[in-house]
Amino acid sequence: MVVIGSALLYAALLFLSVRTENETNDEPAHIIAGYSYWVKRDFRLNPEHPPLSKLLCTIPLLFLKPAFPDDPSAWAEADEFKLGKELLYSSPDGGHRILLACRSVTILFTGAFAVFLAFWTRRNVSTKAALVVFFLFLLDPNMAAHGRYVTTDIFVTAFFFFTPVCWFTWLRTRQNRDLWLTGVVLGLALASKFSAVLLFPILAVIWAVIWMLRRERRERIPFARTFAALILIPAAMLFLLYAGDTRSTAQDPLIANRFDAQSKTSSAWQRVPVPGYYWFRGLQLVARHQLGGHATPAYLLGTLSTKGFVAYFPVAFLVKTPTGTLLLLAAGLLFLRRSRASSDLLLALGIPIAMYMCVAIFSSIDIGIRHILLIYPFLYVLLATLLESVPLPRAVQLALGLALLVNLAEFVQVYPYPLAFFNTLAGGPKAGPRYLLDSNLDWGQGLIDLREELALKPHTCLALEYFGRADTNYYFPDHRPVPGSLEEAKRQPCLIAISVQRLYGDPAQQFSYLRAYEPIARPGYAMYLYDPSRF
Numbered sequence: 001m002v003v004i005g006s007a008l009l010y011a012a013l014l015f016l017s018v019r020t021e022n023e024t025n026d027e028p029a030h031i032i033a034g035y036s037y038w039v040k041r042d043f044r045l046n047p048e049h050p051p052l053s054k055l056l057c058t059i060p061l062l063f064l065k066p067a068f069p070d071d072p073s074a075w076a077e078a079d080e081f082k083l084g085k086e087l088l089y090s091s092p093d094g095g096h097r098i099l100l101a102c103r104s105v106t107i108l109f110t111g112a113f114a115v116f117l118a119f120w121t122r123r124n125v126s127t128k129a130a131l132v133v134f135f136l137f138l139l140d141p142n143m144a145a146h147g148r149y150v151t152t153d154i155f156v157t158a159f160f161f162f163t164p165v166c167w168f169t170w171l172r173t174r175q176n177r178d179l180w181l182t183g184v185v186l187g188l189a190l191a192s193k194f195s196a197v198l199l200f201p202i203l204a205v206i207w208a209v210i211w212m213l214r215r216e217r218r219e220r221i222p223f224a225r226t227f228a229a230l231i232l233i234p235a236a237m238l239f240l241l242y243a244g245d246t247r248s249t250a251q252d253p254l255i256a257n258r259f260d261a262q263s264k265t266s267s268a269w270q271r272v273p274v275p276g277y278y279w280f281r282g283l284q285l286v287a288r289h290q291l292g293g294h295a296t297p298a299y300l301l302g303t304l305s306t307k308g309f310v311a312y313f314p315v316a317f318l319v320k321t322p323t324g325t326l327l328l329l330a331a332g333l334l335f336l337r338r339s340r341a342s343s344d345l346l347l348a349l350g351i352p353i354a355m356y357m358c359v360a361i362f363s364s365i366d367i368g369i370r371h372i373l374l375i376y377p378f379l380y381v382l383l384a385t386l387l388e389s390v391p392l393p394r395a396v397q398l399a400l401g402l403a404l405l406v407n408l409a410e411f412v413q414v415y416p417y418p419l420a421f422f423n424t425l426a427g428g429p430k431a432g433p434r435y436l437l438d439s440n441l442d443w444g445q446g447l448i449d450l451r452e453e454l455a456l457k458p459h460t461c462l463a464l465e466y467f468g469r470a471d472t473n474y475y476f477p478d479h480r481p482v483p484g485s486l487e488e489a490k491r492q493p494c495l496i497a498i499s500v501q502r503l504y505g506d507p508a509q510q511f512s513y514l515r516a517y518e519p520i521a522r523p524g525y526a527m528y529l530y531d532p533s534r535f
Helices: 002-018 027-040 052-057 072-076 080-089 096-124 127-138 141-146 153-173 176-190 194-213 223-241 277-292 312-320 323-334 343-361 375-388 393-414 429-434 447-454 486-491 500-504 512-516
Strands: 298-300 303-305 462-465 495-499 527-530
Touching (some): 002 096, 027 080, 096 127, 096 375, 127 141, 127 375, 127 393, 153 176, 153 375, 176 223, 298 312, 323 375, 323 393, 447 527, 495 500, 500 512
Antiparallel strands (some): 298 303, 495 527
């Protein structure tokens, strides 16, 4: 009852917090894509992400029934961002009802994931460990932040966790149900985000390590059953989720104009029909994105790069992980030699963390801790399991109690803006721009908070520089551009509002003159508000 009640309270808090945020950069594309999958049975929009989270989050739209944008050119060009914006802003409330309805699905999923994580830990470790894992999850602002939006992150986090642990359970029990369950959750992971393809080598390494450790109890892998579970079941699930869509490259409406399927300009392989075509097309787009880098330069410690940073995710982990969790990690390493936990289980939890982090570190797409969010459930269970087995109960209880209290204090401090969380050691949310930007802090979500802040302050006009895809004219119909120099800013009468991303992450550094002054407010920590009369 404690777990269920806490999860319901948690979901309510997430819903209340997200009501004050307009759409983030990616949400319009995910919403219109999911809605198009339902009403048009066409998967051309947003193929760089598999369909599962988009299909789930847009189920409420089947009841709200908003009109699909009538824009033939945008549909022909698969302009998901234009179509998404049209869907939201064709509504009198700026799409707020649509946004909240879709976000509610993510919030309910996040609460359910927390409960399932706790029950799995109780079954496989202990009740005490389950409560530790549960509250580490609930008090992590990163989980709260990305457990509220219409994106893929929390969905892949859940299924990415359950795939290796189900695989480990099967390796231990050899019961067929555990093998089939592994295949199902693997299919769900692959249908959530393309980073889940890393599960194949992760499962292979877990098997190899455990096989080497069990010298006297080695068992062969039944090839036929394993192939069916890990390949055929996920393939069938993907085929069904893509509504049986089968087409060739030459039949892709976005690239068909490059060649005629009936002429010699298209090769034989381009005319071969592919079941679940858009999954493979999306995988190719993600690979191309990795090789080419992200359009917006990555930002780390005041430096910009289009190719990313090797240190990006290690720094993000250190400054965005709750302080209490870092303390537990230090305690876990300190008590590692005294631990009596099963080495098999610790390896099954540690291998996904190590392998995924190795890949992430060398990624060229460094835009947020959300890309390594999926390591945290493994980390929570690993720490709880490790500390549970240490024969120093008082020291462990003290460490756990202190860690959870610190995490609670940090969660309360940043609420209702968990996206902007930076831990106490890093200086808190106000210090965020020293380290990271983009979806770590400013994802375009701050216009409603800015509007509410301006309602409390006397002003004649507003100069606005915004990073995001929302319609600024809907929120501020008479706003002006932000002056490009300090002298111009002093001469005009408007308050100045600027997105943190534009203030610190602009390669041209056009508005860097504002950094010399203290903002009069930080609405949602994503927008900085300045009064030029104080310059």
